[in-house]
Amino acid sequence: MSKKDDEQANRLERARSIGLFRYMLIREAADPTLTSRQRGKLVRHLASQEHTDADGRTVRITRWTLDRWILDWRQGGFDALVPSTRQSQPRTPPEVFELATALKKENPDRTAAQVRRILRAQLGWAPDERTLQRMFHRTGLVALRAPKASAVFGRFEAGRPNEIWTGDALHGPRIGGRKTYLFAFVDDHSRAVVGHRWGFAEDTVRLAAALRPALAARGVPQYIYVDNGSAFVDSWLLRACAKLGIKLVHSTPGRPEGRGKIERFFRTVNGEFTVEIASDTGEVGREIKDLAEMNRLFTAWVEQTYHRRVHSETKMAPLERWMAGAPFPVPAPADLAEAFRWSEYRSVGKTATVSLHGNRYQVDPHLAGRKVELVFDPFDLTFLRVRVEGQDAGTALPFQIARHSHPKARPEIPADEPRPTTGIDYLGLIDAAHSAELGEKINYAALGWDGPASVDLTGTNDDAATS
Structure with a gap:
């Protein structure tokens, strides 16, 4: 032979x-x-x-x-x-496979789809996702990190944009030793991300920072569907929704039906965005200096990549499907400012004074002995409006001030600048493409409102500041 x-x-x-x-x-x-x-x-x-x-x-x-x-x-x-025994020359250059292998070893959480995106962004071309997946199986790279089990959710879909927004919080990577959290709202019909913000706390202030710009730019939904986390059951959110005519719905504890879309979005965030960020555990990626950079990069990724990619379920890009229902009416700036103020009820003493978080205020003498509603900006407790049974009753004059902001209104403290890193920066490539094409974040406020579209977390005395 x-x-x-x-x-x-x-x-x-x-x-x-x-x-x-x-x-x-x-x-x-x-x-x-x-x-x-x-x-x-x-x-x-x-x-x-x-x-x-x-x-x-x-x-x-x-x-x-x-x-x-x-x-x-x-x-x-x-x-x-039985596979074919014929021999053929591989069409993918070996150096591309070597780079794909290095990217997978560098961060085992990267999927074949994510490695393909990085190769395409870096080289301008990439092999098929299935080709990379077979190569990872053949070389044993898939065993570097076992796949995580994911829950299965239903296929309910809202009939139109802005009918249902689903909100939730995602635990993200650490920046400068501090844990980050992403509050996000996804339109159920289009899968568009209508509001988002990264912060250092999972509280109502950071929730407001994501929701208020969304309402100002994208309009008011009929329903907001959230879970039973502490930030979502806070009385502030119920008051804001009531003021704007939004029906706030909480999911039943232990039953995630209807929340599959935002859970799927969070898996996409983890698979494409957070996987490219360096963490305190030593995983390779871009080192983020502060929350401003984190939010800027995330906005670029959402607008440049997520919103433009055809969704596997709807067969349309999320932004395109959401815009098909435009224009959407947006709330008046005064109504939005009123909705995002906080309020608490107090009883007025015999001397016409009222207490709030260690502070004492003087109110109109005829209110002595009555229960009043105090409406305020949580970052400025020196100015309070007083209401009785929903009617305006003047202002509360500071008498003794020990605290200038609400205990829950903790401002963000910038983290120390970390050391820079080298290598392929996928998020940087996306950010550069976004900046070159758009110049700045897409402004959906062109639908009719030109007021402030961000939350003031600095504690400034601005009556229209975000609460």
Whole structure:
């Protein structure tokens, strides 16, 4: 037997070994007597396990691959599972595979889709996602980080834009040793991100910083759907929604139905944005100096990448689908400012004084002994409006001031500037493209409101400041 014939025999033997491995793996799930539900359960179980392939390597097989093998076996029997023995020159240059391997090893949380995005942004071209995925399986890189189980949610969809906004908070990476949190609101119909903000606290102030600009620029939704986190059950949010005519709905504890879209968005954020940020645990990525940079980069990613990419469910880009329902009426600046003030009820003493968080104020003498509503900016407790049964009753004059801001109104403190890093900066590439094309953040306020679109967290005395 010639050397060429010997090589061909070896390739044929190896191909049949691969076919046998595939058959042994799917034979139980391919049983034609199984129902679709039973087969799906078996395939999901196989996809979650590690297997030893024909070459003795430990690999994981995706559910998509298992389903394809089952279909091949049904159509062509065992021979359909045997790969071709022909040799061909790979079309992807080896240096591209080397860079893809380095990117995966650099950050094991990067998926094949994310590595492809980075390659395309860096080189202007990238191989197919499935090609990268096969390479990661072949080289054992998928075992660097086990996949996380994800919950399955329903497929309900609102009938029009601005009918339902779903809000939630995502725990993000640390910046300068401090944990970050993302408050975000997603339009249920279009999947557009209508409001967002990164902060150092998961509280009502940071929630307001995400929601107020959204309402000012995107209009007022009919419903806001949130969970039972402390920031979402605060009386401030209920008051703001009531003032603007929004129906605030809380999900039932332990039942996430209807929240699948924002959970899916957060998985996209983790897979494409936060994965590229350096963390205190030593993971490689861009080092963020402060929250201003974090929010700027996130805005660039949302507007440049997420809003323009066709969504797998709607088959439209989120921004395009949301704009199909425009224009949307926006609240008047005075109404928005009123909605985002805070209020608390107090009883007026016999001396016509009232107390609020250690401060004492003088009110109109005829209010002595009555219960009043104090309306205020949480960052400035030196000026309070007084209301009785919803009617204006003047202002409360400072008598003794010990605290100038509400205990919950903690301003952000910039973190120390971290050391710079080198390497491919994916978020920087996206930010540069966003700045070059748009110059500044997309201004949806062109729909009709030109007032302030950001929350004042500095504690300045501005009656229209964000509460």
